[in-house]
Amino acid sequence: xxxxxxxxxxxxxxxxxxxxxxxxxxxxxxxxxxxxYVFSGIYSPQGSMNVGYYGQVLPAVSGIKxxxxxxxxSLQEAVNSGxxxxxxxLDGTSLxxxxxxxxxxxxxxxxxxxKSVADEINKSKGITSIINVKRNDVSFSGKQINYxxxxxxxxxxxxxxxxGIFSITASxxxxxxxxxxxxxWTTPLAKWEFxxxxxxxxxIESFLSIILLFLIAMVFFHPPYSIDWLRFIVTTLAGTFGMxxxxxxxxxxxxxxxxxxxxxxxxxxxxxxxSGVYFPLDLLPKFLQDVAYGLPLTYIVIAxxxxxxxxxxxxxxxxxxxxxxxFGAVLVLLGxxxxxxxx
Amino acid sequence: xxxxxxxxxxxxxxxxxxPSVIFWNIFFPVILLLILASIFTNIGKxxxxxxxxxxxxxxxxxxxxDFASYISDAFKSMSVATxxxxxxLTLEAGSTQQFLNESLEKLKYGKIxxxxxxxxxxxxxxxxxxxxxxxxxxxxxxxxxxxxTLQNDQTSNVAFTILSSVLEAFNSEFLKNSGNNSDFVSxxxxxxxxxxxxxxxxxxxxxGILIMAVMTVSLFGxxxxxxxxxxxxxxxxxxxxxxxxxxxxxxxxxxxxxxxVIQIGIIIAIGFWLGATLNFNGWSIFYVIFTIVTTLPxxxxxxxxxxxxxxxxxxxNIFNFLFMFLGGLFFPITGVPFAVxxxxxxxPTTYLGNGLRSAMGVMSSPTPAYLNVIVPAAWAIVMxxxxxxxxxxxx
Numbered sequence: 148x149x150x151x152x153x154x155x156x157x158x159x160x161x162x163x164x165x166x167x168x169x170x171x172x173x174x175x176x177x178x179x180x181x182x183x184y185v186f187s188g189i190y191s192p193q194g195s196m197n198v199g200y201y202g203q204v205l206p207a208v209s210g211i212k213x214x215x216x217x218x219x220x221s222l223q224e225a226v227n228s229g230x231x232x233x234x235x236x237l238d239g240t241s242l243x244x245x246x247x248x249x250x251x252x253x254x255x256x257x258x259x260x261x262k263s264v265a266d267e268i269n270k271s272k273g274i275t276s277i278i279n280v281k282r283n284d285v286s287f288s289g290k291q292i293n294y295x296x297x298x299x300x301x302x303x304x305x306x307x308x309x310x311g312i313f314s315i316t317a318s319x320x321x322x323x324x325x326x327x328x329x330x331x332w333t334t335p336l337a338k339w340e341f342x343x344x345x346x347x348x349x350x351i352e353s354f355l356s357i358i359l360l361f362l363i364a365m366v367f368f369h370p371p372y373s374i375d376w377l378r379f380i381v382t383t384l385a386g387t388f389g390m391x392x393x394x395x396x397x398x399x400x401x402x403x404x405x406x407x408x409x410x411x412x413x414x415x416x417x418x419x420x421x422s423g424v425y426f427p428l429d430l431l432p433k434f435l436q437d438v439a440y441g442l443p444l445t446y447i448v449i450a451x452x453x454x455x456x457x458x459x460x461x462x463x464x465x466x467x468x469x470x471x472x473x474f475g476a477v478l479v480l481l482g483x484x485x486x487x488x489x490x
Numbered sequence: 491x492x493x494x495x496x497x498x499x500x501x502x503x504x505x506x507x508x509p510s511v512i513f514w515n516i517f518f519p520v521i522l523l524l525i526l527a528s529i530f531t532n533i534g535k536x537x538x539x540x541x542x543x544x545x546x547x548x549x550x551x552x553x554x555x556d557f558a559s560y561i562s563d564a565f566k567s568m569s570v571a572t573x574x575x576x577x578x579l580t581l582e583a584g585s586t587q588q589f590l591n592e593s594l595e596k597l598k599y600g601k602i603x604x605x606x607x608x609x610x611x612x613x614x615x616x617x618x619x620x621x622x623x624x625x626x627x628x629x630x631x632x633x634x635x636x637x638x639t640l641q642n643d644q645t646s647n648v649a650f651t652i653l654s655s656v657l658e659a660f661n662s663e664f665l666k667n668s669g670n671n672s673d674f675v676s677x678x679x680x681x682x683x684x685x686x687x688x689x690x691x692x693x694x695x696x697x698g699i700l701i702m703a704v705m706t707v708s709l710f711g712x713x714x715x716x717x718x719x720x721x722x723x724x725x726x727x728x729x730x731x732x733x734x735x736x737x738x739x740x741x742x743x744x745x746x747x748x749x750x751v752i753q754i755g756i757i758i759a760i761g762f763w764l765g766a767t768l769n770f771n772g773w774s775i776f777y778v779i780f781t782i783v784t785t786l787p788x789x790x791x792x793x794x795x796x797x798x799x800x801x802x803x804x805x806x807n808i809f810n811f812l813f814m815f816l817g818g819l820f821f822p823i824t825g826v827p828f829a830v831x832x833x834x835x836x837x838p839t840t841y842l843g844n845g846l847r848s849a850m851g852v853m854s855s856p857t858p859a860y861l862n863v864i865v866p867a868a869w870a871i872v873m874x875x876x877x878x879x880x881x882x883x884x885x
Contacts, residue, residue: 169804177808181815184830185823223682228854229822241678247822247853255647261677262654268675277619277664279634280657282650286641287598293642409510416518420525429539429603429645432528433576459599 150340153331157348161318170313171356175306179364182302183295186425196260199231206267211260233257235264242268288373288456296370297458300451301424303357303364307383307451308444309415310353311390316397316411319345320404346391346480353387354380373456378465382454385472386447392476393443423448443472493733497741501715505749514710515749519703520760523695526820527764530691538576539649540602541565542593543583550613557616557660558608564656565606578652597640604649605638620664694853696761696768697846698819700778701839703753705785705813707746709806712789715742716881717799726884735883743786750782769851777849781842784866790877813839838866 161167195212201222205213216222219236226234226245234245244261269275286292322328331341364370394411401407420426421435422444428436439445446468452458453465460468505511543565547558562583569581582593582602596602609615615633622630637653640646658676665674719725728738761768768774788809796802816823816830817839823831834840835857845862848855855862 166800166804174804174807174811177811181811184826185815185821224854227682229856237675240673240675242675244677244679245682246679247682255644255651258651258677258679261679262658265675265677269673272673272675274665274674275632276658276661277616277632278657278661279632280654281634281636283636283638284641285594285597285638287600291641297642409513413513413518417521420522420529426529427644435528 149336150344153336153340153344154348157344158351161348161352167318170317171306171310171352172359175302175309175356175360176363178305179299179302179360180367182298182425183364183368186294186298196233197231198233198235198260199225200235203237205235205237205264206271208260208263208267211264233260235261237268286457287459288371290371290373290457292371292457295368296372297452298424299361299364299368299370300455300457301422301448303360303383304386304422304444304447304451305415305419305424306357306360307353307386307447308390308418310349310356311387312394312397312411312415313408314349314353314387315391315394316401316407317404318349319394320398320401320407324404342480346388349391350384350387354383357383370455375454375456378450378454381469382447382450385469386450388476389443389447389472390476392479395479418442418444421445446472494737494741494744497728497733497738498744501741501745502748505711505745511711511749515703515707515753516756519699519706519753519757522702523699523757523760523764526695526699527692530695531764538578538580539604539645539652540580541582541649541653542589542596542602542605543581544590544593544605544607545583545585546610547608547612548610550617555613555617557664558612561606561608561656561660564660568652568656579649594638597638597646600640600643603640603643603646604653605636606653607636607638609633609635616664620667690765690767692761692764692766693768694847695820696757696764696766697850697852698843699761700754700757701781701785701817701842701846702814702819703757704750704782705788705839706810707750707753708785708787708789709792709810710789710803711746711749712742712786713792713796713802713806714799715746716789716793717796717802720882720884721799729883746786746789747782754778767851769849771849774846774849774851777846780863780866781846784838784842784870787870787873787877790881791873794877794881813837816840817843819843838869841865 195210197214198211199214199216199222201216201219204215207213214225214231216225216234222234222236223245225231226247229247236243236245242261242265244257246257266276328341332338397410397414398407401410421428421431421439422442423439424444428439428445431439449458449460450465450468453460505515543562545558545562547556550556552559565579565581566583568578571577584590584593590605590607593602593605597605612633612635615631618630619632635657637650639650662674662676716725725738729735758768789806792802792805792809796805812833814820816834817837818834819839823834823840826834841857841862844855844857845859845866847853848859848862
């Protein structure tokens with residue numbers, strides 16, 4: 148009875164706390180939409196490309212809209228200023244392809260476009276290559292997936308990370324600093340009832356915010372996932388719980404809620420770049436890869452991708468991750484609850 | 491003046507003593523610069539890919555027409571570390587269907603990045619194609635090398651680029667030997683810069699980080715100076731003393747400008763250390779100052795309509811995020827829907843980024859030079875006027 152009363156109170160507190168709603172729901176949503184559009188534009192450009200050329204007219208290639216430039220310098224200037232995506236000029240047997248290094252993230256895509264144009268020129272001269280190269284794309288799910296489809300589980304994992312950590316370093320710390328917990332101890336409320344209600348409410352809150360984010364992602368971007376709902380639910384719950392354990396360690400090292408919140412923000416901002424959410428870990432320098440594989444968020448990202456059916460994770464690796472996340476957090480929460488000082 | 495100096499000193503000491511101010515204003519921009527530079531200058535350079543090479547060719551084995559073995563040798567040589575550097579690729583080789591099936595499973599699980607399959611009649615087909623090229627006949631089919639990659643995997647894309655370049659080089663060599671190479675067109679990629687010097691991604695990102703850092707001071711520093719101090723009633727207490735609002739205001743501006751100057755110096759020094767090529771002339775120095783001046787009102791603007799320090803912090807986060815990523819400070823905004831592009835072109839950071847990169851000789855501005863001044867200035871004026879009219883010094 149007391150458990151349900153305190154759970155109800157915690158729920159009201161969370162709903163009425165605008166900052167909580169902002170950072171748990173609105174901010175991840177904005178992140179999802181902005182990163183969704185910006186990064187998918189970089190890695191999987193949509194629509195036709197604006198390509199400039201100087202000199203000889205080039206053969207038509209699908210997906211390319213040509214613009215002629217009167218001089219080489221005007222073509223280079225257009226590439227350099229980002230007015231066109233690529234610039235071509237045929238110099239003897241070299242198809243010089245001008246690219247701005249600002250677009251290095253799309254370099255593979257631009258290289259393939261350049262190759263297609265060179266192939267068409269050779270074909271028009273009756274020269275064909277000796278060896279044909281055929282590219283076959285395989286995917287784990289067997290479905291057509293793009294950069295954004297890979298990004299969405301990463302953003303959900305980031306939300307799990309932030310919801311778990313901040314629920315301790317912001318909410319619990321706030322309760323401690325405002326002496327709310329101390330006041331509870333003057334009532335007949337048992338400690339376990341308070342902590343259980345707190346954790347339960349935060350888990351539900353995190354789960355609902357992840358579901359809502361996921362639904363919005365489905366509506367806006369229509370990703371072709373084959374969802375393993377058991378893995379999805381277990382990853383969300385164990386991930387949140389695991390991150391609460393880390394939040395507890397941060398809280399114990401911090402003198403007050405503000406410092407705990409600052410440490411969490413710093414951790415969140417730095418870790419999000421190394422966890423394979425935005426950039427594949429294989430492209431990181433070796434020492435950063437080692438750092439990345441030591442971070443818990445990396446494994447939540449992989450587990451979430453496996454739950455969405457777009458990346459492999461063996462049954463053993465998956466459940467081992469979940470067990471470590473879950474029991475690790477239990478140990479941390481139990482251990483530190485003994486030394487967690489209310490005053 | 492003395493009072494301005496005193497309050498300036500107090501604000502500076504408070505900033506120096508605050509780990510969060512030091513982290514977000516000094517360390518974070520540097521860390522972000524190092525992260526982005528290490529990721530994007532690493533692409534295609536230090537990266538090492540894992541390849542499975544399936545050689546099914548059965549004809550002309552161990553003869554000088556064993557073209558498949560030449561390709562195999564080329565890949566083997568690329569998998570050997572030279573001068574202590576990481577080799578470009580790690581190679582697994584086999585010739586059976588079982589090896590191919592196992593490799594496909596490994597590819598699906600991301601354990602390797604690509605598979606090259608040389609077909610059984612490869613050597614014969616290369617030879618007959620070479621003869622056909624000479625005679626102009628087209629009787630036999632060409633050899634087809636299949637490259638399997640993992641869909642939408644960037645490392646796999648890098649692996650494909652490496653493998654196809656090797657095969658392209660063999661193509662060119664075969665054509666040369668068949669006497670048909672004279673007109674064969676090959677693509678050559680050239681990265682260009684405004685100054686004509688070697689230009690890397692670091693050149694592009696340093697001005698972006700610089701704008702982000704300056705903007706962060708305004709968004710979080712000024713918001714904090716005004717809203718947190720107002721909420722804690724520090725401002726109220728200060729104005730009980732013989733200190734007027736304009737004196738506090740100027741001291742606060744100066745303390746934030748000093749932090750900005752320090753961070754600009756550090757970012758540029760790190761940028762040069764990373765190999766950035768940036769021009770420093772009168773125009774670029776003017777534009778840095780212009781950036782500082784036009785981003786300062788951002789903090790006042792937020793402080794003027796946020797009711798509490800918490801809501802101010804939330805708004806600052808949203809502004810920061812939008813201005814950073816949609817303003818193209820770290821990546822150019824390309825291939826996005828029209829609505830997103832329209833928002834990007836309404837933001838001052840888009841123009842500040844274009845203007846500063848142009849002034850530093852990194853790249854030509856995609857937007858007209860006058861807009862790079864007018865748009866940020868207009869934002870600053872509107873926000874400044876709004877803030878002056880609505881900001882309340884007491885809660």
